[in-house]
Every structure is written in C-alpha cells, then in structure tokens.
Amino acid sequence: MVEPPPSIWNLAAAPLREGEEVVAVGGDLEPGTLLEAYRHGLFPMGLGRHGTRPIGWWSPIRRxxxxxxxxxxxxxxxxxxxxxxxxxxxxxxxxxxxxxxxxxxxxxxxxxxxxxxxxxxxxxxxxxxxxxxxxxxxxxxxxxxxxxxxxxxxxxxxxxxxxxxxxxxxxxxxxxxxxxxxxxxxxxxxxxxxxxxxxxxxxxxxxxxxxxxxxxxxxxxxxxxxx
Incomplete structure (x- = not known):
C-alpha cells in the first residue's frame, strides 16, 4: 500500500451534531481525503441528483x-x-x-x-x-x-x-x-x-x-x- 499525501481538509474537526448525518459539505475526493474520512468514521456521497456534487460527508446516527x-x-x-x-x-x-x-x-x-x-x-x-x-x-x-x-x-x-x-x-x-x-x-x-x-x-x-x-x-x- 502507498500512503498518499495528507488531505488539506480537516475532516476530523467535522462536528457530530445530534440528529444530523451529513457532517460536512464540499472538499475533494483525493486519496488522502478519503482515507482521513474513513479513519474518522465518515464516507462521501454526493447530495445532488444521483450522487452528483456537492459532496456530503456522512456519519449515520445508526450505523x-x-x-x-x-x-x-x-x-x-x-x-x-x-x-x-x-x-x-x-x-x-x-x-x-x-x-x-x-x-x-x-x-x-x-x-x-x-x-x-x-x-x-x-x-x-x-x-x-x-x-x-x-x-x-x-x-x-x-x-x-x-x-x-x-x-x-x-x-x-x-x-x-x-x-x-x-x-x-x-x-x-x-x-x-x-x-x-x-x-x-x-x-x-x-x-x-x-x-x-x-x-x-x-x-x-x-x-x-x-x-x-x-x-x-x-x-x-x-x-x-x-x-
């Protein structure tokens, strides 16, 4: 495995508010960003039609x-x-x-x-x-x-x-x-x-x-x- 450059986005700081599953919007899909997301319990899914942008970073309340x-x-x-x-x-x-x-x-x-x-x-x-x-x-x-x-x-x-x-x-x-x-x-x-x-x-x-x-x-x- 190759560890990619770290993300420029601090997804670890995304607030986990009660009742909300989309904890951040925007950013990119660079390898470092994706891995940081998974390491902090998040995953990406677009908020537009059929998953298009903007990117939502999700943390389900019930997983x-x-x-x-x-x-x-x-x-x-x-x-x-x-x-x-x-x-x-x-x-x-x-x-x-x-x-x-x-x-x-x-x-x-x-x-x-x-x-x-x-x-x-x-x-x-x-x-x-x-x-x-x-x-x-x-x-x-x-x-x-x-x-x-x-x-x-x-x-x-x-x-x-x-x-x-x-x-x-x-x-x-x-x-x-x-x-x-x-x-x-x-x-x-x-x-x-x-x-x-x-x-x-x-x-x-x-x-x-x-x-x-x-x-x-x-x-x-x-x-x-x-x-």
Missing part, C-alpha cells in the same frame, strides 16, 4: 455493521454458492462499473466517485470481491480496507444470490483470523441486509469499535493483493 459471527448463511445459499467462483481484486473496475450501473434504482456512484476509488485501488486501499459464473462476472462488492475495518461501498448482482455470496466471501476473508475487533461497515442497515445478519449500532458505538479496528493489521488476503 449498519457486520460483526464476526453475525452473518446468516442459509442452506439454500450454501447450495447456490457451489455454482460460483470467487476472486479478490481480479476485476475491481468491472465490479465498480456493475455497482455504478445507471439503470440501478437509487444510483449514486458518479464518474467522479468511480475515478476516486480506482485511484485508491491503485494505491492498495480499495478492494473488490468478484463472483463468477463461468467466465461471466455476475456479482461483487467493493470497499476500502484500513487495518481491521472494511468499509463496504456497494455491491451488485446479475444472477440470484451472487451479491449474497460476495458478502459471504468478504466476511470469510475479513474475519479469517478470528480477531474479535474486525469490522465490516455497510453504512446503513436495510431490511435485506438485516436478514443477512447486519445489525444497527449507535454512532458512538461505531466510533469506539472503529478505533479498535484501525490498529489491527489488514486481513492476510487483502494484504497480499495490496502489495
């Missing part, structure tokens, strides 16, 4: 997280998973493109956002898990790994269960060493994610868990692909 041992893997998912092949960081750009598909409802990944995460990937900080059916990419998830934190940004599927399998694979590689303080952040809990084991925690609890996660080493698989 969706996946903790070690929480993922629900049904028997049907175990059967379905046998048809897929899993890889890590083989097709980061293709996964990002799948997540950014303009036909998706609620899309928010703009070309500017995509370019920013490609830069993070090139520096060794952003990663993808790919799900293949034969030679076809049918699902995946991407996000940012800092120490024991994996900040999941988005996932997609083109066939049934592919995104669930991607999340399962991500969980396996992030929690493989059994370290209790590792953390997968999914930003917000949805009914679908709750059915898979994602829980909601308070912002204060998230920041406490984040501080413990950041001091851990990267998961072994991600450390290898990060160089």
């Amino acid at each position: 969706g997280v996946l903790l070690p041992g929480d993922l629900h893997v049904s028997r049907s998912l175990r059967r379905s998973a046998r048809q897929f092949r899993i890889s890590v960081d083989e097709a980061f750009g293709a996964v990002l493109s799948g997540c950014a598909d303009p036909a998706r409802e609620g899309r928010w990944i703009t070309p500017e956002i995509a370019e920013a995460y490609v830069r993070l990937h090139e520096l060794g900080w952003a990663h993808s898990v790919e799900v293949w059916q034969g030679e076809r990419l049918v699902g995946g998830v991407y996000g940012v790994a800092v120490g024991g934190l994996f900040a999941g940004e988005s996932m997609f599927h083109r066939v049934t269960d592919a995104s669930k399998v991607a999340l399962w694979a991500l969980t396996e590689l992030c929690f493989a060493d059994g370290a209790a303080d590792r953390l997968i952040d999914v930003q917000w809990q949805t009914a679908h994610l709750a059915s898979l084991g994602i829980r909601e925690i308070s912002r204060a609890d998230y920041l406490t868990r984040l501080s413990r996660a950041l001091v851990l080493p990267l998961p072994a698989t991600l450390a290898t692909t990060a160089g």
Whole structure:
C-alpha cells in the first residue's frame, strides 16, 4: 500500500451534531481525503441528483455493521454458492462499473466517485470481491480496507444470490483470523441486509469499535493483493 499525501481538509474537526448525518459539505475526493474520512468514521456521497456534487460527508446516527459471527448463511445459499467462483481484486473496475450501473434504482456512484476509488485501488486501499459464473462476472462488492475495518461501498448482482455470496466471501476473508475487533461497515442497515445478519449500532458505538479496528493489521488476503 502507498500512503498518499495528507488531505488539506480537516475532516476530523467535522462536528457530530445530534440528529444530523451529513457532517460536512464540499472538499475533494483525493486519496488522502478519503482515507482521513474513513479513519474518522465518515464516507462521501454526493447530495445532488444521483450522487452528483456537492459532496456530503456522512456519519449515520445508526450505523449498519457486520460483526464476526453475525452473518446468516442459509442452506439454500450454501447450495447456490457451489455454482460460483470467487476472486479478490481480479476485476475491481468491472465490479465498480456493475455497482455504478445507471439503470440501478437509487444510483449514486458518479464518474467522479468511480475515478476516486480506482485511484485508491491503485494505491492498495480499495478492494473488490468478484463472483463468477463461468467466465461471466455476475456479482461483487467493493470497499476500502484500513487495518481491521472494511468499509463496504456497494455491491451488485446479475444472477440470484451472487451479491449474497460476495458478502459471504468478504466476511470469510475479513474475519479469517478470528480477531474479535474486525469490522465490516455497510453504512446503513436495510431490511435485506438485516436478514443477512447486519445489525444497527449507535454512532458512538461505531466510533469506539472503529478505533479498535484501525490498529489491527489488514486481513492476510487483502494484504497480499495490496502489495
């Protein structure tokens, strides 16, 4: 991994006001800015139509997280998973493109956002898990790994269960060493994610868990692909 130049923005000073989830507006998407944001519990999402500028820096009041041992893997998912092949960081750009598909409802990944995460990937900080059916990419998830934190940004599927399998694979590689303080952040809990084991925690609890996660080493698989 390559540590980029530090951000010119002091996101650590962004006030966490009660009832407010957007704690700062503006700034840039330079690698140093993104990493500072994740290290302080923030993530970017545009406030304009379909995620366009201005950039909002978000800190959800109720955070969706996946903790070690929480993922629900049904028997049907175990059967379905046998048809897929899993890889890590083989097709980061293709996964990002799948997540950014303009036909998706609620899309928010703009070309500017995509370019920013490609830069993070090139520096060794952003990663993808790919799900293949034969030679076809049918699902995946991407996000940012800092120490024991994996900040999941988005996932997609083109066939049934592919995104669930991607999340399962991500969980396996992030929690493989059994370290209790590792953390997968999914930003917000949805009914679908709750059915898979994602829980909601308070912002204060998230920041406490984040501080413990950041001091851990990267998961072994991600450390290898990060160089």
